[in-house]
Amino acid sequence: QVQLVESGGGLVQPGGSLRLSCAAYGRTGDIGAMGWFRQASGSERIFVAAITRNGDTTNYVDSVKGRFTISRDNAKNMLYQQMNNLRPGTTAVYSCAAAVRKTYAALDSQQLYTYWGHGTQVTVSS
Numbered sequence: 091q092v093q094l095v096e097s098g099g100g101l102v103q104p105g106g107s108l109r110l111s112c113a114a115y116g117r118t119g120d121i122g123a124m125g126w127f128r129q130a131s132g133s134e135r136i137f138v139a140a141i142t143r144n145g146d147t148t149n150y151v152d153s154v155k156g157r158f159t160i161s162r163d164n165a166k167n168m169l170y171q172q173m174n175n176l177r178p179g180t181t182a183v184y185s186c187a188a189a190v191r192k193t194y195a196a197l198d199s200q201q202l203y204t205y206w207g208h209g210t211q212v213t214v215s216s
Contacts, residue, residue, distance in 0.1 A: 104214055125139060
């Protein structure tokens with residue numbers, strides 16, 4: 091089993107920045123790709139960004155390209171997301187997700203991911 095714990099959320103003004111972190115615990119050697127998803131109140135959970143195990147491939151939803159950067163440190167069992175130029179429409183709970191190694195599906199598909207964190211709230215408001 092793998093446990094994921096997010097941190098770094100908060101209240102930020104439009105145009106501001108936040109850095110989200112996700113710590114992985116347990117059988118971390120089983121983790122393959124990792125990703126970030128977000129769910130706004132009353133809406134479905136949607137894909138934001140993902141990264142392969144060795145970091146050689148990343149994928150972003152079009153609306154965050156050029157503003158968000160996903161990265162990971164496997165030695166520390168950490169996943170990060172730097173979010174710049176935040177917009178009010180990005181207010182949501184952001185969740186970290188981890189796939190099991192040698193599981194094959196599109197990086198932006200929720201079906202790829204086996205483990206999920208509880209999420210951290212990001213509120214973009216003036």
